[in-house]
Amino acid sequence: MLELLKTICEVPGVSGREHNIAAKIKEILTPYVDEVRIDNLGNVIGVIRGTAPADKKKKLMFSAHMDEVGFMVTKVDDNGYMHAVNIGGPNMISASYREVVFDNGCRGMLVPTCGNDGAGQVGKCVVDVGAKNKEEAEKVAMPGDTFTVAACIIPLCGTRYAGHPVDDRIGCAILIDAARILSEGERPANDIFCVFSVQEEINGNGGLTAAYQEMPDYGIAIDVCGVGDMVGSDPMVMKLGDGAAIKVKDSTIMCDWDLVKRMFKLAEDNNIKYQREILLAGGTDATSMQKVAMGIKAGCISIPMRYLHTSAEAFDMEDAVACRDLTVAMCRDAEI
Numbered sequence: 001m002l003e004l005l006k007t008i009c010e011v012p013g014v015s016g017r018e019h020n021i022a023a024k025i026k027e028i029l030t031p032y033v034d035e036v037r038i039d040n041l042g043n044v045i046g047v048i049r050g051t052a053p054a055d056k057k058k059k060l061m062f063s064a065h066m067d068e069v070g071f072m073v074t075k076v077d078d079n080g081y082m083h084a085v086n087i088g089g090p091n092m093i094s095a096s097y098r099e100v101v102f103d104n105g106c107r108g109m110l111v112p113t114c115g116n117d118g119a120g121q122v123g124k125c126v127v128d129v130g131a132k133n134k135e136e137a138e139k140v141a142m143p144g145d146t147f148t149v150a151a152c153i154i155p156l157c158g159t160r161y162a163g164h165p166v167d168d169r170i171g172c173a174i175l176i177d178a179a180r181i182l183s184e185g186e187r188p189a190n191d192i193f194c195v196f197s198v199q200e201e202i203n204g205n206g207g208l209t210a211a212y213q214e215m216p217d218y219g220i221a222i223d224v225c226g227v228g229d230m231v232g233s234d235p236m237v238m239k240l241g242d243g244a245a246i247k248v249k250d251s252t253i254m255c256d257w258d259l260v261k262r263m264f265k266l267a268e269d270n271n272i273k274y275q276r277e278i279l280l281a282g283g284t285d286a287t288s289m290q291k292v293a294m295g296i297k298a299g300c301i302s303i304p305m306r307y308l309h310t311s312a313e314a315f316d317m318e319d320a321v322a323c324r325d326l327t328v329a330m331c332r333d334a335e336i
Ligand SMILES: [Zn+2]
Pocket: 065, 167, 168, 200, 223, 224
């Protein structure tokens, strides 16, 4: 799964400009599913057809978002500097003086415009692509083009890593790897929809419209969550290395309690390490899916993570494996 994660982290996909990462994920996913399509908004939707008779069959939708936080060029000035605005909530301290990459593969350096004191301020930055003037810079990118901090995955102690954009390519890697495992074993009873959604970081519209198309019985996001074992963090129980985090609530959702309890039981029955997630701030595609049409029972499997939206998003690969195993167990759960 680490190699898969590295591969999909390398492809930029700022919210609303997911075409490159969508093409990559579709290519990797295709051998593992019965059907795959890219919908009107750009979501990649893979389908695994279940074996149960139509009147007994349930629909399970899993959604991992493939977009990432980033930036958009607002103006190129006469000196060739590109002024930019944030798309979603990138951490500006982390992004400052780092290499950035445009959708066309061109590179530059992000520089805060108000000195080191202002490095934390969103929108107060330019990109220096080394251009001598406006004309040369506009050959690299024009106003309206997006860019992101260059990808990296840094090995830390043991099974831990840090990098960017782990939120939420780690969720995409988990969902792809779960589909691979399902394709190599017995076909599940229920229909499984693997959604790689767009625009989660800005509005959640991808997860919402994907759910509207299929009206699943259950909508489960696979995303990252903040933790309590970080310097200065809020009092929360989630920790790196304590296993898959099963969301009970965040600031935008109360997860379906029967679904949450079913997930606890499946983890226990399959010896999958898990922890309860009570997240004080944030939301995922679970919130988007829950409010579709007459409502969908929603939950979320989370990878515990430190330093969200920086270039040092830190996680434990053993937690990611636990999240994948729980995803597979849910797909194989004929009793849900
Ligand atoms: Zn996310």
